[in-house]
Amino acid sequence: MQTIPINTYNSPTVILELIYRLKVKDVMTGSLISVPLGTTMRAVQHLMREKAITGVPVVLNKRLLGIVSMDDIIQALDFGYINDPVEQHMTTNLILLEEDMPVSFAINYFDRYRYHRFPVLNRHKELVGIVTTRDISTRLLWEINHEVENLERMNQSTRITDGLSRDVQTFSIMKHDFENAGFASTEIKKKLKLNKIFPRTIRRAAIASYELEMNIVVHSNGGHITAEFGPDEVTITSKDTGPGILNVDHAMEEGFSTANEWIRSLGFGAGMGLPNVRSVSDDFSITSDAEGTTVVSTIRFSDREIKQQAEEDVQHD
Amino acid sequence: MISIEQLFSHLGYKKFSEGDLQKTITTGYTSDLLSDVMGNADEGSVLITIQAHKNTIAVASLVGMPAIILCNGRTPTEDMIGAAKEEGIAILATSESQFTASYKVAKLLALV
Numbered sequence A: 001m002q003t004i005p006i007n008t009y010n011s012p013t014v015i016l017e018l019i020y021r022l023k024v025k026d027v028m029t030g031s032l033i034s035v036p037l038g039t040t041m042r043a044v045q046h047l048m049r050e051k052a053i054t055g056v057p058v059v060l061n062k063r064l065l066g067i068v069s070m071d072d073i074i075q076a077l078d079f080g081y082i083n084d085p086v087e088q089h090m091t092t093n094l095i096l097l098e099e100d101m102p103v104s105f106a107i108n109y110f111d112r113y114r115y116h117r118f119p120v121l122n123r124h125k126e127l128v129g130i131v132t133t134r135d136i137s138t139r140l141l142w143e144i145n146h147e148v149e150n151l152e153r154m155n156q157s158t159r160i161t162d163g164l165s166r167d168v169q170t171f172s173i174m175k176h177d178f179e180n181a182g183f184a185s186t187e188i189k190k191k192l193k194l195n196k197i198f199p200r201t202i203r204r205a206a207i208a209s210y211e212l213e214m215n216i217v218v219h220s221n222g223g224h225i226t227a228e229f230g231p232d233e234v235t236i237t238s239k240d241t242g243p244g245i246l247n248v249d250h251a252m253e254e255g256f257s258t259a260n261e262w263i264r265s266l267g268f269g270a271g272m273g274l275p276n277v278r279s280v281s282d283d284f285s286i287t288s289d290a291e292g293t294t295v296v297s298t299i300r301f302s303d304r305e306i307k308q309q310a311e312e313d314v315q316h317d
Numbered sequence B: 001m002i003s004i005e006q007l008f009s010h011l012g013y014k015k016f017s018e019g020d021l022q023k024t025i026t027t028g029y030t031s032d033l034l035s036d037v038m039g040n041a042d043e044g045s046v047l048i049t050i051q052a053h054k055n056t057i058a059v060a061s062l063v064g065m066p067a068i069i070l071c072n073g074r075t076p077t078e079d080m081i082g083a084a085k086e087e088g089i090a091i092l093a094t095s096e097s098q099f100t101a102s103y104k105v106a107k108l109l110a111l112v
Helices: A011-023 A039-051 A070-079 A103-112 A133-153 A183-194 A201-221 A260-265 A275-279 A302-316 B004-011 B034-040 B054-063 B078-087 B098-108
Strands: A055-060 A062-067 A115-120 A127-132 A158-161 A167-173 A223-230 A233-240 A282-289 A292-300 B014-017 B027-030 B044-051 B067-070 B090-093
Touching: A011 A103, A011 A133, A011 B027, A039 A070, A055 A127, A062 A070, A070 A201, A103 A115, A103 A133, A167 A183, A167 A201, A167 B098, A183 A201, A183 A223, A183 A233, A183 B054, A201 A223, A201 A233, A201 A275, A201 A292, A201 B054, A223 A302, A275 A282, A275 A292, A275 B034, A275 B044, B004 B067, B004 B090, B004 B098, B014 B078, B027 B098, B034 B054, B044 B054, B044 B098, B054 B067, B054 B078
Parallel strands: B027 B044, B044 B067, B067 B090
Antiparallel strands: A055 A062, A115 A127, A158 A167, A167 A223, A223 A233, A233 A292, A282 A292, B014 B090
16 A cells, blocks of 8 residues: 555646645645754653654754654663663664655655655755655645635636627636646637638637647636637637736747746747737737736738738649 | 658657658758747648657647657657547657757758
8 A cells, every 4th residue: 555645657637746846845844843962762752742743853953863763762661771862772774855856756755665754854964844644645635625626616618609799719727737738729720720711820820829828827827718709800818817927028028938947848938928929919918917917819810811822822723 | 741651661760659641741840949839830840859748749739740759768658649649640759869850851851
């Protein structure tokens, strides 16, 4: 049986995203109870009872020297050395975690080693916390609860026709949902293709909707993409629920990005998204505050394009 | 212009998704930035990249790219392969670099 019954390589994407996004420092207990060298095993025994804990680190100048576990105390009582100082009997063969490791590491460690807790060090090798399976389970439950709330709120793509007999499609987009990213743009593209819109126009709409969709996935707390199909144009509106863009002018500059390393490693966050949307749009507007960001991109099925396409068709014939 | 089938047979790269063997490749695009691919790649090109995940398929499908070559020993994730099969996009993988793969594809297309 696994200590924490979560598979760290092929669980649902939401879970994988969680256990890789959360760091050990996000789940560990940071307010540490530790003892200095020279403390007796007896004193540790009392401390454990008093604080209701089952393991106590031995520390010198923030450096971890060992851990006294409940088992060490039982041994000490059994063999009559309970009044000895901790340095003689503490466990020194320690498996350590670093605070910046993803939680998935900790989960693997609990499966691999039969310890109930792992000390956590920062990059200066100083002891900063302790992680127990309980710490991880509690935090994961809390996070999963949050994700389920999001899922419940997320309604499937809805299709309505407004009073002007324009087709309207709405798609809910969730934060960090790379799994379904591209769904809205693919649907919009399909719809335009069905309406026999010219490929070059479809391409522009696909670029605009894909970039806006990815922006919601990468940067926002979640939101919607709405596509309104008119006789002469398609209007794509992206609306999210925050946290807003600090400086919209910067965000419109090519190459400016606030994406983190993980996002960049996936090939996103190159600072091309919004500039790309603007360059393919006939009308473009963006407003942003802490409540959220709204981008409206209109792409017209222009005569110029129709003409161009016709000319190309003649050439191909 | 070459077919996907020819791409497989001439390059000898590992096949992860067959795609549509009859479809043709007219050019190539080499990039790891998906926004760059989205904005600048031509329809009908083969994408040469190290982005071995599902989002690459979404981009290739939106742009209309029938094949992807993954370089530097990257292998596709299971869900990437699944999505590629669904969309009919070929995936090839090699330990060669993007430069080498691009060069070979260009040579095949007789662009150089």
